Amino acid sequence: MACPTVQLIAFLEGLPILEIDSGALENIRAAQNPDGGWPYRRGGSWTEPTVYALLAHQAGLTTAPRSAETLAWLCAAQQPDGGWTPRPSVDQSTWVTALVALLPPETIGAARHARAVKWLLGVSGMESSPLLRLSVFLRDGKLPDAPDLNGWPWFPGTAAWVTPTCLGVLALKKCYWRQPSTDLRERIDQAQTFLLARRCADGGWNHGSARALGYNSDSYPETTGQALLALAGRDPAKLEAGFRLAQRFLREQRSAAGAAWLRLGLLAHQQLPADIPLATMPCRTLPDTALTFLAAAAEQGCNVFLE
Amino acid sequence: MQNGLTRRGFLIGCPLGAAAAGLAGCGRTAAARPRSPVDITRATAYSQDIYDTMRRVLASHKLNVRGRRVVLKPNLVEFEPGSVINTHPMLVHATLEAFRELGASVAIAEGPGHRRSTLDLADAAGYFQTIPGFEDIFTDLNLDEISRVRLARPVSRLRSLYLPHTVLASDLLVSMPKMKTHHWAGATLSMKNLFGIVPGGVYGWPKNVLHWAGIHQSIADLHTLFPNHFAIVDGIVGMDGNGPIQGQPKAAGVIVSGPDPVAVDATCCRIMQIEPARIDYLTLAGGLEGIAEENIRQIGEKLETVETRFELIMELRELRRTRA
Secondary structure (H helix, E strand, O other), X not given: XXXXXXXXXXXXXXXXXXXXXXXXXXXXXXXXXXXXXXXXXXXXXXXXXXXXXHHHHHHOOOOOOOHHHHHHHHHHOEOOOOOEOOOOOOOOOOOHHHHHHOOOHHHHOHHHHHHHHHHHHOOOOHHHXXXXXXXXXXXXXXXXXXXXXXXXXXXXXXXXXXXXXXXXXXXXXXHHHHOOOHHHHHHHHXXXXXXXXXXXXXXXXXXXXXXXXXXXXXXXXXHHHHHHHHOOOOOHHHHHHHHHHHHHHHHHOOOXXXXXXXXXXXXXXXXXXXXXXXXXXXXXXXXXXXXXXXXXXXXXXXXXXOO | OOOOOOHHHHOOOOHXXXXXXXXXXXXXXXXXXXXXXXEEEXXXXXXXXXXXXXXXXXXHHOOOOOOOEEEEEEOOOOOOOOOOOOOOHHXXXXXXXXXXHOOOEEEEEEXXXXXXXXXXXXXXXXXXXXXXXXXXXXXXXXXXXXXXXXOOOOOOOOOEEEEEHHHHOOOEEEEEOEEEEEOOOEEEOOOHHHHHHOXXXXXXXXXXXXXXXXXXXXXXXXXXXXXOEEEEEEEEEXXXXXXXXXXXXXXXXXXXXXXXXXXXXXXXXXXXXXXXXXXXXXXXXXXXXXXXXXXXXXXXXXXXXXXXXXXXXXXXXXXXXXXX
């Protein structure tokens, strides 16, 4: 698996390929379970850390160890409906399907990948359900949020939230770039509209509840970075407050994952200031380590979320 | 993987507790109802005194935990060091020490509902600094090993839940919430704190399945899933107004504890001058009898001496308790 941009830069400049923190990649490799998957910290394998580990290897221009076991483990977590479960012992497809769909199709096989994308296109937050909208109309006398807001839930049968919607947008965008279609374009637009509608008053994003009972809620670093990344390509003038907030969050450094998402989000809009300090928070989970690695790779021109 | 031990098993040798054992169930009532013991202990500050205070609190309940696995489940919500959003780490440490002195094996576990970086959140809340070896005894319940548990008689729309092994395998689950108002549930206390047991790794952040299944009903269902649930509420400084995140610090100066979470939470409501009969999850889990003052045996401070008016946002004012 190779990242074309980095390969090209390395070729043109005669540099060794990707001089990002190879120690991080070693740590990721060392954390792999014998079944081929990765745990969050220790214990059994989960889909989310496994996908982040694979994406880190993709950015590092190398293949993951025990790749046959990894593939078998990952495929075992795909459900008959095409979606992915958080781990094989769970029998419900969830938000992690978007993460798996971020992988290059050849990683899991084009047919499996296509079924994951089909699952994503068929899932929406419950607030988009016509039946629910009708029941709200009958109860309140007015329709809830406009139907063009169409995000993804964490778990089917519940409302749409910011993180799964960001991951869904990123996954579908990669599919669209490979093979443009009206369905993909429309869903990406609807999900991005959802994200813009869920922005907090401070210009950033929290889990997806900008106001509760008339009170403004505060944004979080992780979700602000994710939303900016998912909104790459949108009018930057409309995201100015989000950029400023993300830059402030990045200086505060509260978590490794938060810092990584903020870097990825700001980089996607060329808004990462040069004087931002290096990440100082400890990486306490596999996703922390992998995301920090992925943000560093993005700073060197290889953003696996956008390529 | 439901644990076979019940609250009763811990209360052998404790006449009050034994009387309370097995009472908490959805709307169950008994012909001759034993009175649930609830201890109210004054504690005005998070100081070194709290270590001795927690020894006395546990002694008052005569818990038999020697050789047992005890899981302390604080409430971690936000990255706000020095604020009153999270259960204070010193109270958790004092409780951990007190249980260890009773011969228990003690772990700490939590699965925050909104923020994903649990260890960073615990660090910011002062847990690493206050509790030696914190990382070694802490489990992020959002990312723990899980098994599916079926609900025998659900009152919510839930039929089963994936739940973390750390909690399912515990002999005693000690819910340690902050005493706070809550803009959806009215008050967030030991029972609402069980939302933090539901794994975000499966259900997400927030754990929206619980909202869609009915917040109050889900709380009642979680309560029935954990009969080995003991409550210790951090009311030293709680939160009023627009809780559980954006409210104001409110000093109530108490630690409220007991083996019957319904009785403990009902007592906390009375301390906060909230009418417990208007908190749906309490009536769903305990029935009106379970929360009745005459069915609660108060230990320690008298209720009327510690009552503290917690301000309520406009939408919750109907919950205000008015004394006859």
